[in-house]
Amino acid sequence: MLQEKVNIVMEALQHVKDPEIDSISIIDLGMVEKVEVNGDAVSIELLPTFMGCPALDIIRQNVVEAIAELKCFKEIHVQFIYYPPWTSDRVSDEGRLRLKEFGIAPPPKQMTETGEWHVDCPYCGSTYTTIENIFGPTSCRSILYCKSCKNPFEAMKPVSTMM
Amino acid sequence: MVDGKPMEQAYQSALLSLLYQLADDDFILAYRGSEWLGLAPHIEEDVAFSSISQDTMGHAAMFYQLLSDLGEGDVDHLAHARSAKERKNAILLEMVNGPGHYLSKPRYDWAFAVVRNYFYVQAKKVRMESLKNSSYEPLANAALKVNMELYYHLLHWKTWFVQLMQAGDEARKKMEDAIKRVSADFDGVVSLGPLSKDIATFKLIESEDILKEKWKLFMQPVFDSVNLEMPDQFGIQSGDGRKGEHSKDLDDALIILSEVYQVDPAASW
Numbered sequence: 564m565l566q567e568k569v570n571i572v573m574e575a576l577q578h579v580k581d582p583e584i585d586s587i588s589i590i591d592l593g594m595v596e597k598v599e600v601n602g603d604a605v606s607i608e609l610l611p612t613f614m615g616c617p618a619l620d621i622i623r624q625n626v627v628e629a630i631a632e633l634k635c636f637k638e639i640h641v642q643f644i645y646y647p648p649w650t651s652d653r654v655s656d657e658g659r660l661r662l663k664e665f666g667i668a669p670p671p672k673q674m675t676e677t678g679e680w681h682v683d684c685p686y687c688g689s690t691y692t693t694i695e696n697i698f699g700p701t702s703c704r705s706i707l708y709c710k711s712c713k714n715p716f717e718a719m720k721p722v723s724t725m726m
Numbered sequence: 727m728v729d730g731k732p733m734e735q736a737y738q739s740a741l742l743s744l745l746y747q748l749a750d751d752d753f754i755l756a757y758r759g760s761e762w763l764g765l766a767p768h769i770e771e772d773v774a775f776s777s778i779s780q781d782t783m784g785h786a787a788m789f790y791q792l793l794s795d796l797g798e799g800d801v802d803h804l805a806h807a808r809s810a811k812e813r814k815n816a817i818l819l820e821m822v823n824g825p826g827h828y829l830s831k832p833r834y835d836w837a838f839a840v841v842r843n844y845f846y847v848q849a850k851k852v853r854m855e856s857l858k859n860s861s862y863e864p865l866a867n868a869a870l871k872v873n874m875e876l877y878y879h880l881l882h883w884k885t886w887f888v889q890l891m892q893a894g895d896e897a898r899k900k901m902e903d904a905i906k907r908v909s910a911d912f913d914g915v916v917s918l919g920p921l922s923k924d925i926a927t928f929k930l931i932e933s934e935d936i937l938k939e940k941w942k943l944f945m946q947p948v949f950d951s952v953n954l955e956m957p958d959q960f961g962i963q964s965g966d967g968r969k970g971e972h973s974k975d976l977d978d979a980l981i982i983l984s985e986v987y988q989v990d991p992a993a994s995w
Contacts, residue, residue, distance in 0.1 A: 614788055696770045699773065
């Protein structure tokens with residue numbers, strides 16, 4: 564019964580998307596750390612990707628609304644916590660596909676010892692790309708350019724505790 | 727609570743003092759950064775600098791939250807409603823970006839922005855590395871998060887610093903002037919304030935001297951690479967912000983940044 568309710572919550576959270584990348588759910592982004600059901604109360608802990616992200620309050624509100632729609636809980640607690648810190652390897656395989664669909668290259672899985680990283684073009688798959696700006700339109704994205712298909716594109720920044 | 731025991735008075739005082747410094751430093755520098763929006767040297771820099779300022783404001787919000795968790799009041803109040811003399815940021819970080827105003831004839835100094843941010847971010851990085859081992863666990867956890875984002879900030883300012891220093895002519899001269907100006911007040915940034923001894927004794931963070939030495943170790947090779955002798959002495963010429971001493975620049979900034987909050991303190995941000 565309890566697990567059933569948790570499953571229902573998780574299913575609902577699959578429909579809460581990143582307001583700035585609406586092809587990917589907050590689950591596939593690796594932002595959902597904990598879902599706890601206690602009778603008719605549910606408590607959800609989320610990890611912010613970047614601390615200054617202005618979408619956080621919108622995401623929190625969207626989560627509350629998505630859970631309220633289920634009409635199975637009297638109490639809904641949604642909280643952002645920063646430990647463990649969100650890292651870019653939390654993005655799921657499904658999430659990596661969804662990012663590409665949106666024209667955003669998924670975060671590189673590995674960085675070299677010098678801190679250099681490389682991503683392929685999400686449109687044509689070419690490795691012939693350059694970084695235009697490590698910083699992008701949102702905290703978690705960088706701006707790149709594909710020299711093969713001549714498209715500018717964005718990539719999710721790699722973030723790890725090794726930095 | 728620390729290790730399951732109630733917090734001692736002296737420990738709590740030291741912790742609050744440190745948290746106010748961390749929060750107020752990031753808050754005011756993020757504000758100064760935001761004033762550059764639309765005025766940075768080129769469009770990509772506008773994107774980068776505003777993103778960095780947004781991250782930095784996020785860090786300030788996290789430190790204010792830690793203060794709030796310790797009973798210091800609401801985060802919006804901590805950020806907007808405290809007077810200048812209650813603020814513990816270093817004076818260097820509150821100084822205006824240059825003559826003029828961002829709405830009319832701004833003549834901001836990019837060399838000053840680069841040097842102030844590079845020196846500060848390296849000092850902040852040293853602090854965060856040290857804070858990862860803080861005796862106050864919530865602060866250690868926050869530091870881990872901040873540290874990852876800081877990696878990109880440091881890379882950014884270091885790149886500007888090295889490139890402008892190597893550009894020669896006017897750029898080099900402006901940068902050297904800016905280094906003198908920043909150095910004259912940099913002890914105010916490195917300082918851990920009146921309770922610095924307690925802060926180190928309680929292992930909230932390493933001592934001021936150790937942190938300063940670490941900063942120098944990171945900066946030395948960079949100064950060597952651009953053929954400039956690293957200043958061996960810093961000053962605290964404009965006053966000690968850690969003691970609540972501040973300039974008119976901070977008063978003016980607070981009036982502008984708290985304008986909306988003062989109209990409606992209950993407004994949702």
